[in-house]
Amino acid sequence: MTLPATAAPAVTPAPDERARAVVTGIGVVAPSGIGVDAHWRTVSGGIRRTGPITLFDPTGYPTRVGGEVPGFHPAAYVDTRQLVQTDRWTQLGFAATALALADAGLPARAPDPYAWAVTLASSSGGNLFGQRELQRLWGGPSRTVGAYQSIAWFYAASVGQLSIHHQFKGPSGVLVAEAAGGLDSLAHAVRTIRRGTSVVIAGATECPLSPYALACQLRSGLLSAVDEPAAAYRPFDRAAGGYVPAEGGAVFVVEEREHAVARGARIYGEVTGWAATHDAVHTGPDTAGDPATYARAMRLALARSGSTPDEVDLVVPDALGVPRYDRSEATALRTVFGDRPPPVSTHKSLTGRAHQGGSALDVATALLAFHHDTLPASAGPVEPAPGCELGFLRAPRRPEHRVALVCARGFDGFNSALVLRGAVPTPRNATD
Template sequence: MTLPAPAVTPAPGERARAVVTGIGVVAPSGIGVDAHWRTVTSGVRRTGPITLFDPTGYPTRVGGEVPGFQPAAYVDTRQLVQTDRWTQLGFAATALALADAGLPARAPDPYAWAVTLASSSGGNLFGQRELQRLWGGPSRTVGAYQSIAWFYAASVGQLSIHHQFKGPSGVLVAETAGGLDSLAHAVRTIRRGTSVVVAGATECPLSPYALACQLRSGLLSAVDEPAAAYLPFDRAAGGYVPAEGGAVFVVEERGHALARGARIYGEVTGWAATHDAVHTGPDTAGDPTAYARAMRLALDRAGCPPDEVDLVVPDALGVPRYDRSEATALRTVFADRPPPVSTHKSLTGRAHQGGSALDVATALLAFHHDMLPASAGPVDPAPGCELGFLRAPRRPERRVALVCARGFDGFNSALVLRGVAPTPRSATD
């Protein structure tokens, strides 16, 4: 395993650059980057009947679950009893990301390493179990770790303790948009002098309480057939399918990464976040003007004109009015030069902040494999949703991706990634 090396100090007046050197995926698409990429390129749907609890009686019974996930493979016994499945998924994704980056599991320079993840609903399964014990059991008690495991910042706290990340750490809450915001914050932290930041997000919204909360929005799909349940931008779209999991990244100061000979997936070059600043009601669909502004700001800050974008990975909520609103925002930014659009959420379900982090993983892996993957739909684009969906894989030209996300109640975020060309194989490979 490659050990951290002293950073190469940026020249006077030059801002530190933040690159991604490790990716950890724990999602319905599989565990690890290879499994995720196979799902994306094969177009195999990984959603199915919810099994983490009995969804009988709920209108939504289809979800995206991480296949074969064994928490004990990544979390010791003491941590298992203290944490929710959402945090356990975060432990796994972080371990995979550090290993992928060639970094040790414990920070050798704790105050130069940090962790910033996105969160939203916290430890649902753990919290519900404890509250049911309180009100339904004879002991009328909850476990000692109830307040810790349920708390929305639990994953960041547990990871910082376990891996000895003592640099400036934090948690961002903007629902799905938070997965992109965490990477933007990681770049700012790198520019302030931290060498390594673990960023990204996981989620586990599959519990009776969590599902009931999501149903209140009226945005979930009630279709029982997985192949028809979640169809973003399609004429047959009728809501989203909830999912667990996500992706975690090692974001590293570029000089630090080069000094230790790390493999670089790409660089975060631009980002922006806006807010609709209006009440979200049952008939609203997000403000396309505010959403388009986030995209433009991200591109401007990256120094990237719209016609240089190779790939757009959209939010893809799968609710007709939201899909039309997102398509309007994209047309506002790209006008008559629509870039290739590719989404794979219909294969995995929507993991909220974990889902937008997973979209970042897909974009970086596309550049790493020198192939923009075909979009997993729509089969029949809905009126107003006619975008440049990739129907077949193609090679990237400029290696620039725009990843977009919207969080419920008006959050809009956009992130610009510039990929690194894959290293040519030698004649002996």
């Protein structure tokens, strides 16, 4: 059948490799606080925000310390209908997205829906919602679950709810790569921008703090069993003994540069390079990740960004806090940077490890460091473990080239690296 001229199929334009993707808005909802200012105060002040888990009673579990978002009230960001339909993880995403849009000076509803998109990362979906419903199924007299059980736990629920609420009708999706996905979402946002979308919401939030979620994490043998928050999570340190789980994360407004400039938007920085590799090895009691494959992701990201290793002002590592993984990551960094390691700064010991949300939070830290013209001191280690001797920042300093390399690894072999070039900071208005 021959189609009439008026019904000719649309032709998808070729990607514009010259299109540049910049970050114009940051929304943080994490143990470090709600909003970019609270997060920066935590990071720059080295303030520990982990403590005893309160979202449920962790008595009887070997891990009882976590990172929770302080003072988070979902009703401030989510209406009554959405509260009933969603898990806390999605509610954190609603809050972070609202903050990011406001920070970027954009409306809550997309004025051109098909030019706006959302691509987030997720590890395990709606744990608290799912557990509550399953307990009702097996422990209650009704032997039923609510109607929203079928969607609230689903790992794509946040993307779906946000796309409906904000009218993001452009090419949207969800990425699953454990902690590496928070970086992958930004890389995918750049590709989406180059295919013609003007605005992409990217990043990740998590909420892995429930009995079921904690039991799943404990099975890996990688969690800390230390009850003292100050000693529980110590990446690259001689005393390292596992990570502390956390909720929250960060969401970003990624925008085509000319679109941002035309509306006079403040620009935090540009995503200039990225890469992802895979070890093809299951995470087990004897694995530590392949440093060569991890280093390849870093090198590819730098090469694609047009940056050289000696231009990197800051490396924000994955910092799992498990000795063999820390040594493996240090080996990968030495492979890329040789005997001249760049400044390394990590703050996960302050907040806990929020999986995909944690790597997104690391991106927020790097962009805010350039925005404040200050590379923050690392929150550790106190005494580097053998094989983990890197260039940890012991005091704040000013950046020179305004280039950051953010690295993340996900369980079962995911490796990702992202290169950011910070914009020259401009004074913020008192109302910003």
